[in-house]
Amino acid sequence: MNTEDRSMLAARIAGDIPEGAYVNLGIGMPTLVANHLGEGDKEVILHTENGVLGRWIDAPEGEQDPDLVNAGKVPIKLLPGAAIFHHADSFAMMRGGHLDICVLGAFQVACNGDLANWHTGDPDAIPAVGGAMDLAIGAKQTFVMMDHVDRDGRPKIVPQLTYPPTGLGCVTRIYTNYGTFETCSDGNKVRALFVNPAVSREEIVRSTAVEVDFSGI
Amino acid sequence: MNTEDRSMLAARIAGDIPEGAYVNLGIGMPTLVANHLGEGDKEVILHTENGVLGRWIDAPEGEQDPDLVNAGKVPIKLLPGAAIFHHADSFAMMRGGHLDICVLGAFQVACNGDLANWHTGDPDAIPAVGGAMDLAIGAKQTFVMMDHVDRDGRPKIVPQLTYPPTGLGCVTRIYTNYGTFETCSDGNKVRALFVNPAVSREEIVRSTAVEVDFSGI
Amino acid sequence: MIDKQTSDLLEVVSRVNEGDTVAIGGFGGAGSPNMLIDALIKNKNAKNLVIVTNNAGQKEEGIAALLKAGKVRKIICSFPRMKDSWVFEDLYRKGEIELELVPQGNMAERLRASGAGIGAFFTPTGYGTALAEGKETREIDGVNYVLEYPIRVDVALIKAAVADRYGNLTYKKTARNFGPVMAMAAKTTIAEVSEVVEAGQLDPECVVTPGIYVNVFIKV
Amino acid sequence: MIDKQTSDLLEVVSRVNEGDTVAIGGFGGAGSPNMLIDALIKNKNAKNLVIVTNNAGQKEEGIAALLKAGKVRKIICSFPRMKDSWVFEDLYRKGEIELELVPQGNMAERLRASGAGIGAFFTPTGYGTALAEGKETREIDGVNYVLEYPIRVDVALIKAAVADRYGNLTYKKTARNFGPVMAMAAKTTIAEVSEVVEAGQLDPECVVTPGIYVNVFIKV
Numbered sequence: 001m002n003t004e005d006r007s008m009l010a011a012r013i014a015g016d017i018p019e020g021a022y023v024n025l026g027i028g029m030p031t032l033v034a035n036h037l038g039e040g041d042k043e044v045i046l047h048t049e050n051g052v053l054g055r056w057i058d059a060p061e062g063e064q065d066p067d068l069v070n071a072g073k074v075p076i077k078l079l080p081g082a083a084i085f086h087h088a089d090s091f092a093m094m095r096g097g098h099l100d101i102c103v104l105g106a107f108q109v110a111c112n113g114d115l116a117n118w119h120t121g122d123p124d125a126i127p128a129v130g131g132a133m134d135l136a137i138g139a140k141q142t143f144v145m146m147d148h149v150d151r152d153g154r155p156k157i158v159p160q161l162t163y164p165p166t167g168l169g170c171v172t173r174i175y176t177n178y179g180t181f182e183t184c185s186d187g188n189k190v191r192a193l194f195v196n197p198a199v200s201r202e203e204i205v206r207s208t209a210v211e212v213d214f215s216g217i
Numbered sequence: 218m219n220t221e222d223r224s225m226l227a228a229r230i231a232g233d234i235p236e237g238a239y240v241n242l243g244i245g246m247p248t249l250v251a252n253h254l255g256e257g258d259k260e261v262i263l264h265t266e267n268g269v270l271g272r273w274i275d276a277p278e279g280e281q282d283p284d285l286v287n288a289g290k291v292p293i294k295l296l297p298g299a300a301i302f303h304h305a306d307s308f309a310m311m312r313g314g315h316l317d318i319c320v321l322g323a324f325q326v327a328c329n330g331d332l333a334n335w336h337t338g339d340p341d342a343i344p345a346v347g348g349a350m351d352l353a354i355g356a357k358q359t360f361v362m363m364d365h366v367d368r369d370g371r372p373k374i375v376p377q378l379t380y381p382p383t384g385l386g387c388v389t390r391i392y393t394n395y396g397t398f399e400t401c402s403d404g405n406k407v408r409a410l411f412v413n414p415a416v417s418r419e420e421i422v423r424s425t426a427v428e429v430d431f432s433g434i
Numbered sequence: 435m436i437d438k439q440t441s442d443l444l445e446v447v448s449r450v451n452e453g454d455t456v457a458i459g460g461f462g463g464a465g466s467p468n469m470l471i472d473a474l475i476k477n478k479n480a481k482n483l484v485i486v487t488n489n490a491g492q493k494e495e496g497i498a499a500l501l502k503a504g505k506v507r508k509i510i511c512s513f514p515r516m517k518d519s520w521v522f523e524d525l526y527r528k529g530e531i532e533l534e535l536v537p538q539g540n541m542a543e544r545l546r547a548s549g550a551g552i553g554a555f556f557t558p559t560g561y562g563t564a565l566a567e568g569k570e571t572r573e574i575d576g577v578n579y580v581l582e583y584p585i586r587v588d589v590a591l592i593k594a595a596v597a598d599r600y601g602n603l604t605y606k607k608t609a610r611n612f613g614p615v616m617a618m619a620a621k622t623t624i625a626e627v628s629e630v631v632e633a634g635q636l637d638p639e640c641v642v643t644p645g646i647y648v649n650v651f652i653k654v
Numbered sequence: 655m656i657d658k659q660t661s662d663l664l665e666v667v668s669r670v671n672e673g674d675t676v677a678i679g680g681f682g683g684a685g686s687p688n689m690l691i692d693a694l695i696k697n698k699n700a701k702n703l704v705i706v707t708n709n710a711g712q713k714e715e716g717i718a719a720l721l722k723a724g725k726v727r728k729i730i731c732s733f734p735r736m737k738d739s740w741v742f743e744d745l746y747r748k749g750e751i752e753l754e755l756v757p758q759g760n761m762a763e764r765l766r767a768s769g770a771g772i773g774a775f776f777t778p779t780g781y782g783t784a785l786a787e788g789k790e791t792r793e794i795d796g797v798n799y800v801l802e803y804p805i806r807v808d809v810a811l812i813k814a815a816v817a818d819r820y821g822n823l824t825y826k827k828t829a830r831n832f833g834p835v836m837a838m839a840a841k842t843t844i845a846e847v848s849e850v851v852e853a854g855q856l857d858p859e860c861v862v863t864p865g866i867y868v869n870v871f872i873k874v
Contacts, residue, residue, distance in 0.1 A: 020436050022646050043436045045600065045646070049758065050681045050828050053644045054600075066683050067829040073682040080634025081600045083641035084827060086834040086862070087681075088766040091759030095551030095779060096618065098646050119784070126743055127755050128735035134759035134779045138551070168782040168798075237656050239866050260656045262820065262866070266538065267461045267608050270864045271820075283463050284609040290462040297854025298820045300864035301607060303614040303642070304461075305546040308539030312559060312771030313838065315866050336564070343523055344535050345515035351539035351559045355771070385562040385578075543772075552763075553792070553799040556773035572773070574803070579773040583794070604859065639824065640860040 001147050005177045011036045012194070013103060013145060013175050017044055021100040024049070024135060027072045030103040030145050047099055049131040051090045054082025071131065091131070094138030102139035104132070106146045106171075107163045108156050111190050111210040113171040113183040115144065116163035129166075136167030148176035148207050155209040157181065159188060178204050181212070189213050218364050222394045228253045229411070230320060230362060230392050234261055238317040241266070241352060244289040247320040247362050264316055266348040268307045271299025288348065308348070311355030319356035321349070323363045323388075324380045325373050328407050328427040330388040330400040332361065333380035346383075353384030365393035365424050372426035374398065376405055395421050398429070406430050438601040438650050439630060446652055447473040449622050450480045450589050457545065457585075457616040458487040458497060459592035462516070465609035467593040467626045468496045469654050474591070475503045482507045486545070486585055488538065488612060490514035490522035501525060508532035510585065512541050537565060540582050542615055548584035549618025549647070557582050590620035594643065594651070597627040598634075601648030602641045610642060617647035625651040658821040658870050659850060666872055667693040669842050670700045670809050673727075677765065677805075677836040678707040678717060679812035682736070685829035687813040687846045688716050689874050694811070695723045702727045706765070706805055708758065708832060710734035710742035721745055728752035730805065732761050757785060760802050762835055768804035769838025769867070777802050810840035814863065814871070817847040818854075821868030822861045830862060837867035845871040 001009065006029060014036030017023055024047045025031050037044045047053050048070040056076040059065065064075035085093075093099065108116040118132040119125065136142060150156055157174060173193070174181040180194035189211035195201065205212055218226065223246060231253030234240060241264045242248050254261045264270050265287045273293040276282065281292035302310075310316065325333040335349040336342065353359060367373055374391060390410070391398040397411035406428035412418065422429055440446055447470060450456055456474075460466030474480050483506050490511055491498030498521040500506060509531060514522050525531040536544070537559045547555055556579035560566040570581040592613040594603040603625060605613055617623040630653050660666055667690060670676055676694075680686030694700050703726050710731055711718030718741040720726060729751060734742050745751040756764070757779045767775055776799035780786040790801040812833040814823040823845060825833055837843040850873050 041435060045436070047646075048828075050684070050831050052638075052828060053646055054638065065827065067685070068827040069682065069684050073684075078638060080632070081598055081602065081636075081645075082638040083602050083636075083644035084638045084830060085641075085644065086825075086830050087758070087762040087832045088835045091762050092546070092550035092618070093644070093646060095759055095763075095777065096549045097551060098549075098618075126735040126746060127753070128733045129755055129757050129785065130733040131758040133757040133783060133785065137778050137781075138759075164784050165782055258655060262656070264866075265608075267464070267611050269608060269858075270866055271858065282607065284465070285607040286462065286464050290464075295858060297852070298818055298822065298856075298865075299858040300822050300856075300861035301610060301858045302861075302864065303610050304538070304542040304612050305615045308542050309766070309770035309838070310864070310866060312539055312543075312557065313769045314771060315769075315838075343515040343526060344533070345513045346535055346537050346565065347513040348538040350537040350563060350565065354558050354561075355539075381564050382562055543770075547775075550763075551778055553776035553778065553794040553797060555767075555775040558771060558773065574773040577773060607859070610859075637860070639827070639830075639862075640857070642859075 001177045006032055009145060009175060009177055013143060017101060019043055022047060022098065024099050024102045024139065026104040026135060028105045030105060031072060033103055049090055051085050051087060052082055055079040091134050094134050097138065097140060099139040101141050101143060102135050103143045103145050104135060106144040106156065108158050108161050109144050109171050109174050110158055110161050111183055111188060112185055113169040114161050115166045115171050116161045118166045119164045121164050132166050136170045141172040142170045144171050144174045146176055148178040155207055157190060158209040178207065191216050193217065218394050223249055226362060226392060226394055229397065230360060234318060236260055239264060239315065241316050241319045241356065243321040243352060245322045247322060248289060250320055266307055268302050268304060269299055272296040308351050311351050314355065314357055316356040318358050318360060319352050320360045320362050321352060323361040323373065325375050325378050326361050326388050326391050327375055327378050328400055328405060329402055330386040331378050332383045332388050333378045335383045336381045338381050349383050353387045358389040359387045361388050361391045363393055365395040372424055374407060375426040395424065408433055410434065437599040438648060439599060440650050440652055443473045443652060444476065446624055446650055447477045450474060450477060452479055453482045454588035455484040455486060455586060457587045457590040457620055458485055459611065459613045459616055461488050461608065461611040465593050465611045465613055466496050467591045469626050470591040470624060471496050471500055475500055475505065481505050484508045484510065486510040486587060488512050489516055490519050492516055492518040494521060498522065506531060508534065510534040510536060512536055512538035535565060542612065544582055544585040545615040545619040548586055549615065552584065554581050554583045585619060587616065587620040588622065590616040590623040592616055592623065592625050594625045594627045596629045596631055596636060597625065597651045598631055598636050600633060601645030601651060602636050603643040603648060604636060604640060605642055614643050617643050622649045623647055624649065626654050627651050628654055657819040658868060659819060660870050660872050663693045663872060664696065666844055666870055667697045670694060670697060672699055673702045674808035675704040675706060675806060677807045677810040677840055678705055679831065679833040679836055681708050681828065681831040685813050685831045685833055686716050687811045689846050690811040690844060691716050691720055695720055701725050704728045704730065706730040706807060708732050709736055710739050712736055712738040714741060718742065726751060728754065730754040730756060732756055732758035755785060762832065764802055764805040765835040765839040768806055769835065772804065774801050774803045805839060807836065807840040808842065810836040810843040812836055812843065812845050814845045814847045816849045816851055816856060817845065817871045818851055818856050820853060821865030821871060822856050823863040823868060824856060824860060825862055834863050837863050842869050843867055844869065846874050847871050848874055
C-alpha cells in the first residue's frame with residue numbers, strides 16, 4: 001500500500017468508529033487511524049497499553065517527555081481529561097472487555113476470526129509478543145488493518161492460519177486496501193461490507209483464499 | 218477482664234511490636250493496642266481493611282468525617298504520611314502477606330494456630346464474616362488478644378476447635394490476661410513466653426486445655 | 435462531545451431491570467450512594483434483585499430501605515449484621531431473603547476479576563472454613579487455596595467525589611472502598627458525585643476510576 | 655522514626671544476591687531505574703540472575719549493559735526485540751541467555767498475583783497460542799482460559815517520581831507502568847526517585863505505591 005492508500009484506509013476505519021468509543025490503536029499502521037479521529041466534533045477516547053486513557057496528539061517538538069509515551073514509545077501530549085494507571089490496571093481494562101474497538105495489524109486472518117500477527121514462525125526470528133495477545137482478545141471488537149495480499153501477492157485472508165496464532169476467533173472485521181470484510185464464526189467465508197471502487201470484485205475474489213459474500217452490499 | 222487488665226494487655230502487645238512494623242488491629246479489644254503505640258519515638262504503621270495505611274488517631278470532636286473511618290466505622294484523623302486505596306488493593310496487601318502483624322480477638326485458638334473468631338456455630342445467629350478470614354491468614358504473624366477463659370470459666374486455648382474455624386494454622390501468638398503463649402504447629406501444647414505475675418502457673422495450667430510449656434521462661 | 439452527566443435521576447435508575455445483579459458501593463455509610471438507592475426504590479421495574487454490597491444497611495435508610503421495599507431476592511455481602519440492621523435480620527429470619535456470605539477480600543477480588551477478565555482465581559482466604567464448603571481447592575507451593583469465580587454485575591451504583599464529563603472519578607478518603615472495583619465489574623455503572631469539574635481539572639495521575647468504567651453520573 | 659531513604663547506592667544493590675529473581679521497572683526507557691541498574695552491574699555478588707522486565711534493553715545502556723556484563727541467566731519479558739537490542743539478540747542467538755516470553759498483560763497480572771497472595775488465575779490471554787503450550791486450560795462460562803502462576807520476585811528495582819520517608823511513592827506519567835506491581839511482587843523493593851518530600855506533602859489520595867511495598871529508596 002502506498003501512503004495515500006494507507007491514509008484512505010485509516011480514514012475509512014476512523015469513519016466507522018463512533019463518537020464516545022474507547023479505542024486501542026496497535027503499533028504500526030493502525031496508529032495512522034488517530035490522524036483521522038478527533039476531527040470535527042466526534043470525540044473518541046484512546047487507550048495505550050502502557051497506562052493512559054484519554055485523548056492525545058504526538059508531542060510537538062520541544063514538548064516531548066521521555067516519561068510520556070504511547071505503546072510505540074512515541075512521545076505524546078495529553079489533551080484534557082486523561083487518566084494514567086499502572087500496567088496491571090491497564091491490562092485488566094483490556095482483558096475485561098471494556099475497550100470497544102482495537103485496531104491491529106496482521107500477517108494473516110482466518111475467516112473465523114483467528115489472528116496471526118506476532119510471529120512469522122521463522123525459527124531464526126527473535127520472538128517478541130508485547131501486548132499483542134492481550135489486545136487480540138481484549139476488545140469488544142477487534143479490527144484488523146492490513147494489505148489485502150502479502151508482498152508476494154498471496155492472500156492474507158485464509159481458511160486457516162499457517163502462521164502461529166495470536167488469538168482465536170477474535171477478529172470481527174478486516175479492513176484492507178481492497179475493502180472491509182466481516183469474519184464469520186461458523187462458515188468458510190467473509191462478508192464484504194465495503195468494496196474499494198478502484199478494485200474489481202473479481203480481483204477481491206482472486207486475492208482472498210476463502211469465499212467472499214457480497215450479498216450484503 | 219476489667220478495663221485495667223485490658224489496658225495492661227494492650228500495653229504488653231504494643232511493647233512487642235517493633236518500630237516500623239505494619240500492623241492491622243482488628244475490631245473490638247485489639248483497637249486498644251493503638252493507645253499504646255505511637256508513644257515516644259517508636260513509629261508503627263497501621264492498616265485498616267477499608268483502605269488506609271498510615272498513622273492516625275480517633276478523630277477529635279468537631280473533626281469527624283463520616284467518609285474517613287476505620288474498619289470499626291469509627292471516625293479517624295490521619296497523621297502525615299498516609300496512603301488511601303480501594304478495597305481490592307487493600308485486601309491484596311493483606312492476602313499478599315505484607316502486613317507484619319495482625320491482632321485479632323478470638324472465641325477459641327487451637328494450639329496448632331487454628332483460629333475461631335467469626336461464628337459461634339449457633340444456628341440462630343445471623344452469620345457475618347467481614348474481613349476476619351482475610352485478616353487471619355494475611356499477616357506474617359497473627360496475634361490473638363483475648364481473655365484466657367470464656368465467661369463460664371472454660372479454656373479458650375484448646376487442642377482442637379469446637380467453633381467453626383476462621384483460618385487454619387494462622388495464629389502465631391496468643392496474648393491473654395494470664396500471659397503470652399506461642400502456638401506450636403506440630404505439637405499438642407503452647408509455649409509460654411510471659412506469665413502475668415498476678416497469676417500462678419497452676420492457674421494457667423488449669424485454665425488451658427492443652428499442655429503449657431514453661432521451659433522457655 | 436462526550437458528556438456523561440445527567441440530571442434525570444429516575445431515568446438513570448430505570449437502567450436497573452427486574453432480576454438484575456446490582457452492586458452498591460459503601461463500607462457502612464462511607465461511600466454509600468444513598469440518592470441512587472432512594473431513587474431505585476421508586477423504580478417499579480427494579481424487583482427480584484440480587485444486590486452485592488458489604489453491609490446490609492442500618493435502621494430504615496439506604497440499603498435497609500431497599501430491602502424493606504421488598505426489592506431484593508438475594509444479598510451477596512460480607513457483614514450483614516451491624517448495629518440497627520433489623521430490616522435485614524427480620525427478612526433473613528423469615529426466610530424472605532437469600533444470603534451469600536463472602537469474606538470481604540474475596541468479594542473485592544471477585545469483583546475485580548469480573549472487571550479484569552479473569553475467569554477464576556485461587557485464594558487462600560476461607561480455606562478450611564464453612565465458607566469454602568463444596569468449593570474446589572488446590573495446594574500450590576505448599577499453600578492451600580480455594581477457587582473463586584467472578585461476581586458478574588449488571589449495574590453498579592457508586593458514590594464518588596469529583597467527576598469530569600468523561601466520567602473520570604476521584605473519591606473522598608475511605609468512601610473510595612468498593613467503588614472502583616464495582617465500577618470495573620458492572621456492565622453499567624452509575625455514579626452520584628459531589629462535584630463536577632471541567633475536563634482537565636482532574637490531575638490524570640490522581641484519577642482513581644477512569645471514565646471507561648462509568649456510563650453516567652449525576653450530581654447530588 | 656521511620657526513614658527509608660539512603661544515599662549508599664552500593665549498599666542498596668548489595669541486597670541482590672547470586673541467583674536472585676530481579677524485577678526491573680520500565681517500558682522502554684520510561685520508568686527504567688538506570689542508576690540502580692548501573693550500580694547493580696558493579697555488584698560482584700549479583701550474577702546468575704533471572705530478570706523480569708518488559709524489554710531487553712537497547713544499545714549498551716541500562717538492561718542491555720546488565721546483560722552485556724554477563725549477570726543474567728534468564729530473562730522473563732514480553733518484548734525483547736526492539737530497535738538496537740543487539741546485546742540481547744547476540745546472547746540469545748549464542749544460547750547464552752534463556753528467554754521466557756510472556757504476554758505483557760499476563761506478566762503484569764502474574765506480578766500482581768505474586769504480591770496479592772493469589773495462588774494462580776485463569777486468563778484468556780494466550781489461549782490457543784504457542785505461549786500457552788503445555789499449560790493447564792479450562793473453559794469457564796463458554797470462555798477458554800489458561801492457568802497462570804505468580805512470578806515470585808526477590809528484589810524489585812523501580813523508578814518513581816516522589817517519595818516521603820515512609821516510602822510512599824508517586825510516579826511520573828507513563829513511567830508508572832510496571833513499578834507498582836513489581837513493588838508488590840518483590841520481597842525487597844528498591845526505588846530510585848527524583849524528589850523527596852516531607853511526610854504529609856504527598857496527598858494520601860494520590861499515593862500510588864504505599865510505603866509498605868518499599869524497603870528503601872535513593873534520590874537520583
